[in-house]
Amino acid sequence: xxxxxxxxxxxxxxxxxxxxxxxxxxxxxxxxxxxxxxxxxxxxxxxxxxxxxxxxxxxxxxxxxxxxxxxxxxxxxxxxxxxxxxxxxxxxxxxxxxxxxxxxxxxxxxxxxxxxxxxxxxxxxxxxxxxxxxxxxxxxxxxxxxxxxxxxxxxxxxxxxxxxxxxxxxxxxxxxxxxxxxxxxxxxxxxxxxxxxxxxxxxxxxxxxxxxxxxxxxxxxxxxxxxxxxxxxxxxxxxxxxxxxxxxxxxxxxxxxxxxxxxxxxxxxxxxxxxxxxxxxxxxxxxxxxxxxxxxxxxxxxxxxxxxxxxxxxxxxxxxxxxxxxxxxxxxxxxxxxxxxxxxxxxxxxxxxxxxxxxxxxxxxxxxxxxxxxxxxxxxxxxxx
Ligand code: NZQ
Ligand code: ZN
Numbered sequence: 001x002x003x004x005x006x007x008x009x010x011x012x013x014x015x016x017x018x019x020x021x022x023x024x025x026x027x028x029x030x031x032x033x034x035x036x037x038x039x040x041x042x043x044x045x046x047x048x049x050x051x052x053x054x055x056x057x058x059x060x061x062x063x064x065x066x067x068x069x070x071x072x073x074x075x076x077x078x079x080x081x082x083x084x085x086x087x088x089x090x091x092x093x094x095x096x097x098x099x100x101x102x103x104x105x106x107x108x109x110x111x112x113x114x115x116x117x118x119x120x121x122x123x124x125x126x127x128x129x130x131x132x133x134x135x136x137x138x139x140x141x142x143x144x145x146x147x148x149x150x151x152x153x154x155x156x157x158x159x160x161x162x163x164x165x166x167x168x169x170x171x172x173x174x175x176x177x178x179x180x181x182x183x184x185x186x187x188x189x190x191x192x193x194x195x196x197x198x199x200x201x202x203x204x205x206x207x208x209x210x211x212x213x214x215x216x217x218x219x220x221x222x223x224x225x226x227x228x229x230x231x232x233x234x235x236x237x238x239x240x241x242x243x244x245x246x247x248x249x250x251x252x253x254x255x256x257x258x259x260x261x262x263x264x265x266x267x268x269x270x271x272x273x274x275x276x277x278x279x280x281x282x283x284x285x286x287x288x289x290x291x292x293x294x295x296x297x298x299x300x301x302x303x304x305x306x307x308x309x310x311x312x313x314x315x316x317x318x319x320x321x322x323x324x325x326x327x328x329x330x331x332x333x334x335x336x337x338x339x340x341x342x343x344x345x346x347x348x349x350x351x352x353x354x355x356x357x358x359x360x361x362x363x364x365x366x367x368x369x370x371x372x373x374x375x376x377x378x379x380x381x382x383x384x385x
Pocket of ligand 2: 265279
């Protein structure tokens with residue numbers, strides 16, 4: 001196992017009715033900015049619950065954070081923050097809103113010239129406003145990690161800091177009942193790929209991390225499709241298991257002490273930046289191709305994945321690896337997400353732009369070995385056609 005330091009201070013309030021807990025979590029003298037997205041929280045009752053919980057607080061609101069939050073939208077929050085001396089951000093929504101809140105919190109107290117450099121030049125932030133989160137879409141793990149992804153002019157860039165990790169997060173599976181099938185499928189697949197990117201590398205004998213990851217993958221494979229089937233889609237236990245899996249998949253625990261491979265995400269970000277494809281749908285297209293192109297380097301872990309996650313015991317090594325990749329694709333199809341570039345009307349002509357963007361963003365040595373060069377990324381994209 002590799003050496004690591006691990007701390008995850010986000011306090012989780014899990015279960016029905018837990019939105020009320022925010023009244024205790026946010027100091028009464030705080031000046032709160034409630035930030036949210038396009039309004040789903042107004043039609044599913046979440047907004048009302050939050051407003052009730054904040055009835056003793058001084059609060060203001062900022063809405064309109066879009067999926068794949070845009071820099072320009074997020075910067076508009078600064079005017080309200082200054083005008084009302086805001087000192088606490090409450091994010092209510094999916095990963096985009098939570099990520100957006102993180103950038104807003106960092107930009108407010110940024111001591112450099114231009115907050116864009118937090119993303120473009122990876123300038124370190126030294127302070128940020130405190131953040132709390134009410135999660136409405138289980139997918140990204142953003143509610144208890146320090147990551148954020150922001151888009152400007154087709155450039156989708158991440159930044160990361162422990163200073164923007166939410167102090168608390170409310171996870172009420174009931175609020176996920178209003179999600180569309182598309183968002184459920186996206187969320188389950190995103191959490192699945194987060195787990196894979198911290199698992200499917202090479203073995204360092206991290207038994208706890210491996211078995212934890214395998215448990216998350218199996219849970220998502222078992223429960224994910226149930227959230228789309230009419231007979232089980234309203235089942236709150238299904239929703240609870242998906243929600244907790246998604247949080248655990250990217251809260252730092254399973255990735256501590258093991259190698260990681262974020263190539264699927266980095267290539268996927270370019271697909272979203274250039275063509276506006278939903279985040280998870282880029283991952284379901286890229287991951288099977290990464291598995292195929294990198295099968296030799298990932299061989300040992302692919303075999304472990306085949307046997308422990310998919311219980312494949314028949315046939316020789318290569319047959320079991322082929323089968324595991326096929327079953328992964330079939331799982332994605334069950335979750336109603338695409339697995340090929342052609343499924344989203346992209347083709348060979350679009351690959352040059354993606355490679356150019358990867359180069360511009362410094363994504364030239366991806367993967368757990370840093371050996372996914374631009375040529376390898378091209379090979380992966382061709383494999384995904
Ligand atoms: O904007 P509203 O009206 O809230 O609607 C949203 C949005 O249209 C809707 N929605 C959310 N909760 C709902 C709901 N609709 C009905 N009922 C509910 N309970 O769903 C739509 C998509 O929301 P979004 O927040 O964009 O989805 P998701 O949570 O998948 O977040 C995706 C973003 O997170 C980034 C992605 O790149 C993307 O920008 N990621 C963040 C990560 C992190 N912070 O660690 C890691 C991920 O790999 C990912 O990159
Ligand atoms: Zn993701």
